[in-house]
Amino acid sequence: MSPPASSSPTPNPLPPFDESTYDPLTFDTSSxxxxxxxxxxxxxxxxxxGNVPDKRKAKTAKxxxxxVFSHQASSAVLALGANPFPGLRERRHIAELNKxxxxxxxxxxxxGVSAILAHVTPDELERKGCININTTNTLFISRRFRLKANHMxxxxxxxxxxxxxxxxxxxxxxxxRGNWVETSDFEYELMKPILRVASKMLEMPSLLDMWHALGSPLHHKPGTRMMPKGSYVYxxxxxxxxERTKTSAEMERLANYVTFRWEDTGGMFACTNxxxxxxGLRGTKGTNARYACIVSxxxxxxxxxxxxxxxxxxxYNPAxxxxxxxxxxxxxxxMSLVHEMTHVWFLNTLAIDEDIFPFANDQRIGEEGYACEAVITKGVTIGPISANPSVDTMPFGMMAAPWPGVQRHDDWDNFVSASRAKQGINRNVQYAVPMKFIRxxxxxxxxxxxxxxxxAGALEGYKAIAVRQKCNFYPGDFNGFESPTVEKVRDEDTGLNIDTWMPDAEEGIIYPDRAFELSGAPIDITM
Structure with missing residues (x-):
């Protein structure tokens, strides 16, 4: 557990570095x-x-x-100053969590590193309905998804x-109820609205398609220069x-092979082991055993x-x-429970003698949990708009990003996003999500x-504001762990999200009917 802020240990001395050797022509920041x-x-x-500091004019290594490690922002965000939200800097010790x-x-x-917060002010996010919404009116939250006061x-x-x-x-x-260990009746009551939403997600035809595919024999693809060990595809x-009916029935039997518990997951919302x-669900022992799972x-x-x-x-954000x-x-x-249950399903139904993430439709879309999220919300995954530091209460709202995206996952050898560059796409986009979509x-x-x-088309209203940025690769590039070929084009429900707003604007702050440069200057969309 982390100690209170006031008792943080003294940091170790910094390693030596001779700044006097600085030569602007040969200097490498990796040194x-x-x-x-x-x-x-x-x-x-x-x-x-648009006004990137010129590193060639630097006089010192520092x-x-x-x-090199500077950060761009729009004029509106720059006008907020360096410390517009003092609460982000305040640390508190939480006795109940001992951290x-x-x-x-x-x-x-x-x-932080948020493209949205670097270019769109929280006030603008609030005006577009991305931070607050009426949650008390019973017309807006249906009875079955509300807490029951008498039960509580x-x-x-x-x-x-x-x-x-x-x-x-x-x-x-x-x-x-019996699958939740170290969970009081009161805490389980708090979970019921969440569990009912997750249960409805598990009934969606698009999710049943995904689980049926994950529970069927995978197609083994031979190794390539990029992936010498080969890969598995569903x-x-x-x-x-x-088949959906049979999958749904087997999903119910999965209840005997999953347990939920609470623990410090080290910054992850949840994880599965x-x-x-x-x-597990489909039995067998030895090297090809399927195992039950614990979701933390x-x-x-x-x-x-x-x-x-x-x-x-x-x-963190007073508004x-x-x-x-x-x-x-x-x-x-x-959504996280459904994500983790997708891992539980895969580990319980299909025995693989390697620690792998299977690829969907041979488009190098590793990590079946995110692939499953994307079929629920029509091609995107939705997560926090994270400031500095990231906070689980998401004080600045939520964002949607296409899955697979253009991001690289160098830390996970078997976790690979499809190269959107293969599709001729060399830009990334994040959408600020309106709270109405969440509600x-x-x-x-x-x-x-x-x-x-x-x-899945019913779950598409996740766009309020888009921040689009060009990427540092070119059409035809691909991630180091993926094959340069694609066998199958994904269908409309699960395919690459088409970024349709202002398609001629290569990058900028994008609305349905207008666009601005990342600096905040208007873009003439009539050109």
Missing amino acids: VPKEIIMKWCHDPIVYLA EHVRR STGKYKEFLPWF ANANKDRSAMKLHGDHNGIHPCFR YTGRSSED VDEKKI IDTNIRYILSGGTGYAASR AQDESSLLRVRYHAA DFFTDDLWDNREKRFG
Whole structure:
């Protein structure tokens, strides 16, 4: 556990570096120890987009490093100053968790590495409905997705005295009460709106297609120069109604092979591990065993859902309403549970003698959890707009990004996004998500009407503002771990998201009807 901020240990001395050897013609920032770079970049340079500091004019190694690791922003964000949200810098010790809140990184600006916060002010995000929304009116949150006051009042808070309490309708068997260890009846009541949303996601035809494909024999592809060990592929969108029905029935039996618990996951919202003490859903022993799984959810989430205020969104962004923030946490928890259950399904149904992430449709889309999220929300994954530091209550709202995206995942050898460069796309985009999109997941109308009529297309209203940036690669480039060929084009429901707003603007702050340069200057869209 992290110690309180006041008792942080004294850092080790910085490694030696001879700055007198600086030569602007030959200097390489990789020769500078990381600790020194972070020290030199305290109070980092933030410049107006389009005016990149010229590192060639640097007089010292420190000045050179600061220019290389500088950060661009729009004029509106620059006008906010270096410390517009003092709460981001304040650390608090949370006794219930025996740890402190996240530490501000002095080598980053207040907006961290967020493309959205670097170019769009929180006030503008609020005006576009991306931070706050009415959550108290019963017309907006349907009864089955609300907390039941009478059940909450009578729920036991003793984590060692578990029993069935309240209404369990609409909760998938995998999320049943007995699968939650060290969870009080009161805490399970807090989870019920989340579990009901996650349960509706598990019923979606697009998700059943994904799980059917993951639970079917994978196609082994031979190695290439880029992937000498070869790869495994599953093909989606191929299941029949009968196959979906069988998949759904087997999903219910999965309830006997999954356990949920709370622990400090080290910054991850949740994670999944195999339980080697228990053979999984489809049995067999030995080298090809399928195992039951344990899903661990970060204790921060339990603390926040239980009313803990140490991470309250309003502490970090005074304009953020904590009830709206709590709705974001519930949505994120529901989607994270479905993400992790996708791993649980894969590990329980298909035995592979390698630690792999299978690729969907041979487009190098590793990490089946994110691939599953993308079929729910029509080609994008939705997560926090993270400032400095990142906070689980998401005080600045949520963002959507295409999956697969253009990002590289160099830390995970087997986690590979498809190169959008193969499709001739050399730009990345992030969308600020309107809170109405998040709130709709907690309404009967979405699940009983829109989703049944329109499928994944019903879950497409995630765009409020887009920030588009060019990438440092060219069409035809591909990630180092992927094959340069693509066998199958993905279908409309699961395919690459088409960034349709202002397609002629290569980069900028994009609205449905207007566009601005990243600096904030208007773009003439009539040209």
